[in-house]
Each structure stands twice: as structure tokens, then as C-alpha cells.
Amino acid sequence: MTFPLRPITDEELPQLFHALQDPFGFHSDGDDVEDFRLTTELDRTLAAFDDEEMVGTAGAYSFELTVPGNLLVDAAGITIVTVSATHRRRGILRSMMERQLDDVAERGETIAILTASEASIYGRFGYGLASQSSSWTLETDRATLARPSTATGRLRLVDADRFLEAGPQVYDRRRREIPGAVNRVQAWWDVWQKDRPHTRGGQSARWYVLHEDDAGEVDGMLAYRRNRDAEHGLSRNVLTVDQLYGADDEVEAALWSFLLDHDLIHSVAAHGRPVDEPLRWRLADPRRLVTTDVVDDLWLRLVDVCGALSARRYGTTDRLVVEVADPFRPHTAGRYLLDGGPDGAACTRTDADPDLTMDVADLGALYLGGVTATALHRAGRIEEPTPGAVRRADVFFASSPPPWMTTGF
Ligand SMILES: CC(C)(COP(=O)(O)OP(=O)(O)OC[C@H]1O[C@@H](n2cnc3c(N)ncnc32)[C@H](O)[C@@H]1OP(=O)(O)O)[C@@H](O)C(=O)NCCC(=O)NCCS
Missing domain, CATH: 3.40.630.30 (Gcn5-related N-acetyltransferase (GNAT))
Structure with missing residues (x-):
């Protein structure tokens, strides 16, 4: 059984707000709905319907995210993700994640970010643990x-x-x-x-x-x-x-x-x-x-790998070929040549032999410099077909200061 997805209308906003309350565990009054209306980007909402009933919700903010090198990147800030307790574990979250990432890509945003109610949820969708607080x-x-x-x-x-x-x-x-x-x-x-x-x-x-x-x-x-x-x-x-x-x-x-x-x-x-x-x-x-x-704070997903990788600056000048696995969005998988340094970076797809192999979630974790490649390698998450590539990646992806998610959303 599938549950159709679509953005909500302005009239449906109270219904959407109501749908959040049991999953997130709060009761609210009318003022909250009006606050919610102020910050909600209606065209970026997504609701799953079972007939008239709203059984899944998601939304996104159009953010500017600061990335290493003090550059600003357009990023989707994923928010209000819920599925009704009556409809859980039937694939509604998965369908919303698919649709949402397609939308992010269509808008030309290279990155999606979120904060997670549980750290076990979003890795499967390619989000990596990018910062702690x-x-x-x-x-x-x-x-x-x-x-x-x-x-x-x-x-x-x-x-x-x-x-x-x-x-x-x-x-x-x-x-x-x-x-x-x-x-x-x-x-x-x-x-x-x-x-x-x-x-x-x-x-x-x-x-x-x-x-x-x-x-x-x-x-x-x-x-x-x-x-x-x-x-x-x-x-x-x-x-x-x-x-x-x-x-x-x-x-x-x-x-x-x-x-x-x-x-x-x-x-x-x-x-x-x-x-x-x-x-x-x-x-x-x-x-x-x-x-x-x-605790883990920001989870980051690379939607356009080259777009995102070339948008930040790097700790040292180096060239690394990274082979990326992406089971959730297979067309993102492949080998990428990243040629970067403190003054700029370029990224292209390549057939060259990889220096490093990893899941797209782990590249997302590395992206802001909030974890070292060595830590991910020691955790069994990154391989280095080229000996020494993990150490090179440590210096390359490093960020000073380390990432900090200043604003909950
Ligand atoms: C988390 C939540 C959105 C999941 O929705 P759902 O429709 O049941 O999820 P799906 O059926 O699409 O599950 C997709 C996959 O995620 C897994 N999954 C779902 N919720 C999970 C959780 N809380 N912890 C670990 N894995 C979870 C499913 O097992 C499934 O795994 P698979 O692809 O390996 O089979 C829903 O349980 C919910 O609303 N929870 C309360 C509010 C909340 O925490 N929202 C998230 C805010 S960041």
C-alpha cells in the first residue's frame, strides 16, 4: 500500500502541526500554530496521506550553511519528520526521504542537513554524523x-x-x-x-x-x-x-x-x-x-557530491580519488577526483584507481571536518587502497575551528 505525498496548502497547516504532536510528544495551543506558520516554507513541506488523514510529515528550510574556508553553501535543513504511530514501519519515511532529496537536488542545493531524534535513523539515507556539541x-x-x-x-x-x-x-x-x-x-x-x-x-x-x-x-x-x-x-x-x-x-x-x-x-x-x-x-x-x-548534532548528506566538495576549502593541497557507495541514491555513487587546497577546490568524476573508499554518509561526516578520516578508518568505515591516504585525508579535510551547529531546527 502506498501513501501519496504532496506539499500541504496554507489551510492544511494546522492539520500538519497537529500531526506532529503525538510523534514528538507535545500538546500545543493556537499560538504555536501561528509561530509555526511564520517559519514554515510551505512549498518545502511534504505530507503523506491515507485518504484524508495526514500520516507522514516532513519539511525543509532554505539555509545558508557555513563550510570550511568560511564559505556559504545553500543547504536544505530537513525538519518536522514524523510518521503517525498508526502507520509506522510501512516505508513512509523512506518514501519521504526519496522525494525530499530529489527536491533538494532539483533546487540545486548540494547538501542536506538535519538534527536527529535518534541517531539510528538517517545513516541509511546517506546522512553522516558531521558535528557534535x-x-x-x-x-x-x-x-x-x-x-x-x-x-x-x-x-x-x-x-x-x-x-x-x-x-x-x-x-x-x-x-x-x-x-x-x-x-x-x-x-x-x-x-x-x-x-x-x-x-x-x-x-x-x-x-x-x-x-x-x-x-x-x-x-x-x-x-x-x-x-x-x-x-x-x-x-x-x-x-x-x-x-x-x-x-x-x-x-x-x-x-x-x-x-x-x-x-x-x-x-x-x-x-x-x-x-x-x-x-x-x-x-x-x-x-x-x-x-x-x-551528543551528535548535525547530520549531513551530500546530494551533489562534486558541487559540495568543490564549495569548501581544504587544510592542505592534495589530490584524492574517493570511491563513494550510495545505496539510497545509486546515481550518486562512483569515483570522484578531488583536487583542492586552502585557496580552492575542483572535483570531477573519474575512472582512476581510488585512494579511499567509503559510503556517502561517511563523506558527509568528513565534510565539515568534525571527525577525522583516521577515526572512521579505525571504525571500519573507510578503506584506503592507497596506503597513507587516510592520514592525508585527516589533514586535507581538517577544519579550524571544528564545526558547531549554532541553531537548532
Ligand atoms: C522515525 C520515524 C519517522 C520512522 O518512520 P517509518 O515510516 O516508520 O520509517 P520507515 O518504515 O520508512 O523505515 C525506513 C527504515 O528506517 C528504519 N527505521 C525507522 N525508524 C527507525 C528508528 N527510530 N530507529 C532505527 N531505524 C528506524 C526502518 O526499520 C527501515 O529500515 P530498513 O530500510 O532497513 O527496512 C517514525 O517512527 C516517527 O515519526 N518517530 C517519532 C518522531 C521522530 O523521531 N521523528 C524523527 C525526527 S528527526
């Missing part, structure tokens, strides 16, 4: 900075309106330097600013801070939440970072200091942070920044 906590009375910020200027506590006049531009400049980061459209900020109580994870509403340079130009932004707790009369209050971006590392360090120097605060917590959080190396006692979680 960490969560940590830091007790403020142990958080002396051995390398304090050298930024000059000043901090201002502001209201949400003032924050939104300047904060988004700070993010927009910074995300262009972070492989794995995506742009945030105005609708994203519009929804974010509403700070709906049920999205706060039991914490307070946000506080907002801007950093200004000596000329009064905003060059840093911080949003955080606070929870109130005490034990034996002692503060257990926690500040949780929501957004923290600066024009440079020194401004970001000034924002960290602002949080860590707060009175009546026991600790600062952060989630979805880069795995190489520089703050650790500023601390006099780096062990005090306690990592509480490291």
Missing part, C-alpha cells in the same frame, strides 16, 4: 580566568526590543566564521523573541546584554536564563546561556566573565556548545568546566 556546567566560585578578556568597551543590560535591534547582526557576522552554522531569517528571530513560557525548560524568561566597543558600536550579545534555588540558605542559582556571540574571542570572553562574576549565582550552565569551548582554556582550573554531555 557539548553541554557543561561551571561553578562560579571556581571560575577564575587565567586569561581574562582584553576587550575594552562596556556592557549594557537591555530589554528584548533593544536586543533585537542589534543582536541578530552580531550573530549574522559570527556565523559566517563557524563551519556548521546556518543563517537565521527574521521569522526565526520573531519566534525566538516571543520566549513562550513552555519553551523555557522550567527556567525564567530571558535577560539580555549587549557589549559595545569604545565607539559605542554593538559587538557582542548575550541572552541567558536564571533558575532560583537554595540549599541550607546557600544559593544554588544557575545562569543558563541561551545565546552568546561576539565580534571576536575577547568580546565573547567578556560576556563569559559577566556571567561568571554574577552575585548570588552558584554556577553557569551551557548546552549545545562547541566541543572545543575556548573558555576551558581561559580558566585557571580548566577541570572545573565539567562536561555533562556530548
Whole structure:
């Protein structure tokens, strides 16, 4: 039995939103539907129907993704993937994935990205684990900075309106330097600013801070939440970072200091942070920044292998022939000659003998430099018909900084 797929209409948007609720486990009110409407690209939705009933859903955002070399690539951000519990394991997800990747290819996007509810789902569709993120906590009375910020200027506590006049531009400049980061459209900020109580994870509403340079130009932004707790009369209050971006590392360090120097605060917590959080190396006692979680974050699928590979820059100048397997989209499989370096890259199909062989998902994992070829080789995922090619690929695909997915979607 097949279930027809098509994009939804504007009138069907509440029905689609309703279809998400049981699979993702939430109940919502009318406001959520309107927020959802603001950010949904209707022509990129996909629903599977059993007669009138919507039994499968998917969608995509049209993103700009930063790739190594600080270049921007159009990428599809796959989202709202669900199949009704009454129709699971009948191939609906597979049919939506097929149709969606065809659509991505037709639009000329070379890459699809997503975040996964379960890490076991998307490898079979050619998505590789491309970035991880960490969560940590830091007790403020142990958080002396051995390398304090050298930024000059000043901090201002502001209201949400003032924050939104300047904060988004700070993010927009910074995300262009972070492989794995995506742009945030105005609708994203519009929804974010509403700070709906049920999205706060039991914490307070946000506080907002801007950093200004000596000329009064905003060059840093911080949003955080606070929870109130005490034990034996002692503060257990926690500040949780929501957004923290600066024009440079020194401004970001000034924002960290602002949080860590707060009175009546026991600790600062952060989630979805880069795995190489520089703050650790500023601390006099780096062990005090306690990592509480490291999880897979961005999953990346190469849709047009040559288009994507030639769109980034590489850590060293080299030529590698990669033989790619792609059971889900067999026409993508084949041998690719990648000739690249720090200043540019070219990619063509070739008949030459391969230096490396791997699944398209593993090439997706390597793409942003979030994992080494050596790790994938040692995991039995990459072969090297040319001895030494894995080591060459380590240096070639490396990214500095490592990828960080700044924006959940
Ligand atoms: C995950 C979900 C979309 C799967 O939909 P589905 O229609 O049952 O999937 P399909 O029947 O098309 O399965 C396709 C393949 O994926 C596998 N698969 C599906 N869900 C899986 C899961 N959660 N974990 C591991 N494998 C899974 C199937 O076994 C099948 O494997 P095969 O091709 O080797 O036979 C559905 O279970 C769901 O909505 N879950 C709750 C919401 C959710 O997690 N959505 C994903 C958000 S990122």
C-alpha cells in the first residue's frame, strides 16, 4: 500500500502541526500554530496521506550553511519528520526521504542537513554524523580566568526590543566564521523573541546584554536564563546561556566573565556548545568546566557530491580519488577526483584507481571536518587502497575551528 505525498496548502497547516504532536510528544495551543506558520516554507513541506488523514510529515528550510574556508553553501535543513504511530514501519519515511532529496537536488542545493531524534535513523539515507556539541556546567566560585578578556568597551543590560535591534547582526557576522552554522531569517528571530513560557525548560524568561566597543558600536550579545534555588540558605542559582556571540574571542570572553562574576549565582550552565569551548582554556582550573554531555548534532548528506566538495576549502593541497557507495541514491555513487587546497577546490568524476573508499554518509561526516578520516578508518568505515591516504585525508579535510551547529531546527 502506498501513501501519496504532496506539499500541504496554507489551510492544511494546522492539520500538519497537529500531526506532529503525538510523534514528538507535545500538546500545543493556537499560538504555536501561528509561530509555526511564520517559519514554515510551505512549498518545502511534504505530507503523506491515507485518504484524508495526514500520516507522514516532513519539511525543509532554505539555509545558508557555513563550510570550511568560511564559505556559504545553500543547504536544505530537513525538519518536522514524523510518521503517525498508526502507520509506522510501512516505508513512509523512506518514501519521504526519496522525494525530499530529489527536491533538494532539483533546487540545486548540494547538501542536506538535519538534527536527529535518534541517531539510528538517517545513516541509511546517506546522512553522516558531521558535528557534535557539548553541554557543561561551571561553578562560579571556581571560575577564575587565567586569561581574562582584553576587550575594552562596556556592557549594557537591555530589554528584548533593544536586543533585537542589534543582536541578530552580531550573530549574522559570527556565523559566517563557524563551519556548521546556518543563517537565521527574521521569522526565526520573531519566534525566538516571543520566549513562550513552555519553551523555557522550567527556567525564567530571558535577560539580555549587549557589549559595545569604545565607539559605542554593538559587538557582542548575550541572552541567558536564571533558575532560583537554595540549599541550607546557600544559593544554588544557575545562569543558563541561551545565546552568546561576539565580534571576536575577547568580546565573547567578556560576556563569559559577566556571567561568571554574577552575585548570588552558584554556577553557569551551557548546552549545545562547541566541543572545543575556548573558555576551558581561559580558566585557571580548566577541570572545573565539567562536561555533562556530548551528543551528535548535525547530520549531513551530500546530494551533489562534486558541487559540495568543490564549495569548501581544504587544510592542505592534495589530490584524492574517493570511491563513494550510495545505496539510497545509486546515481550518486562512483569515483570522484578531488583536487583542492586552502585557496580552492575542483572535483570531477573519474575512472582512476581510488585512494579511499567509503559510503556517502561517511563523506558527509568528513565534510565539515568534525571527525577525522583516521577515526572512521579505525571504525571500519573507510578503506584506503592507497596506503597513507587516510592520514592525508585527516589533514586535507581538517577544519579550524571544528564545526558547531549554532541553531537548532
Ligand atoms: C522515525 C520515524 C519517522 C520512522 O518512520 P517509518 O515510516 O516508520 O520509517 P520507515 O518504515 O520508512 O523505515 C525506513 C527504515 O528506517 C528504519 N527505521 C525507522 N525508524 C527507525 C528508528 N527510530 N530507529 C532505527 N531505524 C528506524 C526502518 O526499520 C527501515 O529500515 P530498513 O530500510 O532497513 O527496512 C517514525 O517512527 C516517527 O515519526 N518517530 C517519532 C518522531 C521522530 O523521531 N521523528 C524523527 C525526527 S528527526
